[in-house]
Amino acid sequence: MPTEPPYLRIAAALREEISQLPPGAKVPSTRQLASAHGVANATAAKALDVLRREGVIRAEPRSGHVVAGQHAEVESKRPVLSRDRLVRAAIAIADTEGVAALSMRGLAARLGVPAMAPYRYLSGKDELIFLMADTVYGETGYPAREPEGWRAQLELVARTLWSVHRRHPWLAHLVPLTRPWPLPNLAAHNERALAALSVFGLDAADLCDLNVLFYNHIQGTAIHLERERHAMGTTGITEDQWMEKQARGYAALTGSGRYPVLARMVRDLAEEGYDLDLDHLFEIGLQALLDGLAVRYPVGGAVSGRQDQGS
Missing domain, CATH: 1.10.10.60 (Homeodomain-like)
Known part of the structure; x- marks a missing residue:
């Protein structure tokens, strides 16, 4: 399991030390904390900021940080x-x-x-x-009136779930599709999707496959929300800056003559401008998926499922 950030460990240790000190006692400086814990000054400063926001310490002009006299009052009001x-x-x-x-x-x-x-x-x-x-x-509910038709119903579920992942990018990384959790509030979304898919008259296995495929589009796209944020945090550079750093590598690929379609696409994108928009990709992917369902499982027509996948 991931360990907690160093600044929180330092804050916890310092909080314990401070509990034994009287109000007004001097707190170790940023530099002293950094040296004692073997971290950067920025990390030590972040630990001090945690305690300052909690009201445990306060900044004193020309003195650094001291134990706050109102600490007991803060504790009583917590x-x-x-x-x-x-x-x-x-x-x-x-x-x-x-x-x-x-x-x-x-x-x-x-x-x-x-x-x-x-x-x-x-x-x-x-x-x-x-x-x-x-x-x-469970943060987002549904209107009391159900939209008409399986397609509109699936669009509503998909966009509702996408909005949840948009607000909480970490959600898509918790568990693989192969090991789902029995979450009551997720089951409520699944129930609506399954009800819409049931119009195709499929057996349980095919119905489950389509529901997993449907959710996979949402989760699979949402995974990149957190990955981009993590990449930005660890590298400190934006998407555009990243692509600029890769320019030489792509120039070698597209200039080799081995990938003419890729080369043409990259050239056209450079001229026209392009931003990879995950919201846009979610929408066009959703419509492509629903278009495919409409063709493969025409309501009232012949149903083809697992049994004829090899044909």
């Missing part, structure tokens, strides 16, 4: 811990930093509670992530 609060806080961390940044200890540190406090409400990180996924799948 909202009561609950399973829902833990899940919501974990979702906020995953939305901004990705699931890799999430840990039980780090979550406790973010909420300013003892490291073991979350375990009073959750068995561990696996249960936490399960509840996070179910919670976000």
Whole structure:
């Protein structure tokens, strides 16, 4: 499992030290923390910022940081811990930093509670992530009036699920299609998709295949939302800057004469301009999938499924 970010570990250790100090006592500087923990100054500064936002420390002009006198008051006003609060806080961390940044200890540190406090409400990180996924799948409902026709119904489900993945890019990376979780709120989306697909009169295996294929288009496209954010965070360069760095490599490929169609496409895109838009790809992929279903499974016509795939 991924470990918590270094700045949260430093914040937790410093919080424990501070609990033994009186108000006004001087807190180690950014440079001292960085040296003691073997991290960059920016990481140490981030740890101090966590404690400052919690009200545990405060900045003093020309003195650095000191233990805040109002720490006890902050503790007394802190909202009561609950399973829902833990899940919501974990979702906020995953939305901004990705699931890799999430840990039980780090979550406790973010909420300013003892490291073991979350375990009073959750068995561990696996249960936490399960509840996070179910919670976000339940954020968006459906109109009371069902749209007419299987195609409109599937479009509604697809766009609803896409909006969920758009808000929570980490969601697509949790589990493979081959090992689905029994999430009640995801089951509600699946039920609508299956009801729309049932118009084709397929057996259970074919119906399951189509439902998985349908969801795979959504999840498979959404995976790249988080991957791009991760790439941006680790490399510090944008998509355009990345492509500029690859220009020499693509020039070698397209100039070799071995890939004429690729060369023509790259040349035309360079002249016309092109931005890879995942929202656009989701839409054209959805329409292509639904067009294919309409042809392969005409309502009221001959049905072809697994039994004739080899023909």
